[in-house]
Amino acid sequence: MPELPTLSISPEKAFFIAAKARQFDVKDGLTDPGSGSNASDDGMRSVLEDRTDDPVRSELTSFIHDLNEDEQIDLVALTWLGRGDGDIENWDEIRAEAARAHNTRTARYLLGMPMLADHLEEALSKFGRSAQEFEELL
Template identity: 65%
Template sequence: MSKIPQLTISSAKVAAILAKARQFDVKDAVTDPEPGSNPSDDAMLSVLEDHRDDPVRGELTAIIRGLNVDEQVDLVTLTWLGRGDGDLDEWDDLRAEAAHAHNRRMAEYLLGMPLLGDYLEEALSQFGHSVEEFEQPL
């Protein structure tokens, strides 16, 4: 294997996005799109559903949009790498393809991937990192 590519996005940022993605991934389909009751009346079940105004979605979108273009391209490339679309030896080709595909809807594109957290974790492991390195002790 050739040497590990240099990332423009820090592994800590990837881990933070991964953690938020995992929170987002566990959301369920919306069962009642217009609940008319008080959230406490429905046992707060709506927090487990994927509503458009979901705060986790908003935070994750803001984090991704807050990255510079190179970081966003790396994030997409890492996602593809973790999904198995290539390996580290093909990093330059994957990254070039991600750079070509870059647009202002990268956050929405990434949030449309149900296993985003898993893909990023797999990619981090290929770079020799584990999620546990970045977890904050309680």
């Protein structure tokens, strides 16, 4: 079996992003945009709404922004690998394309992908890693 490529981003960081992306993905559109009540008054429904000031979005954006450039490139490449844009054997090409496309909007780009968590977990499984290894970290 050929040796697996080395990742710049740690699997722990990638799985953390996947776990937070799952929390973000379950958000729903605004159900009561004019509501002035707090979460406990409305049965906690507002915590499941996708709002611009969403704390999960803010945490994910900040976390991705704080990654170094190589980690961000790997994160995008992992996402592409997980969605089927190539195989592990094509990692160098996938990563090179992610490096060419890299810009300052990595977080916005990734958070716009509805299946980000699935893509990351699928890609990491190709590297022999599973989410169960990291559940205690999440």
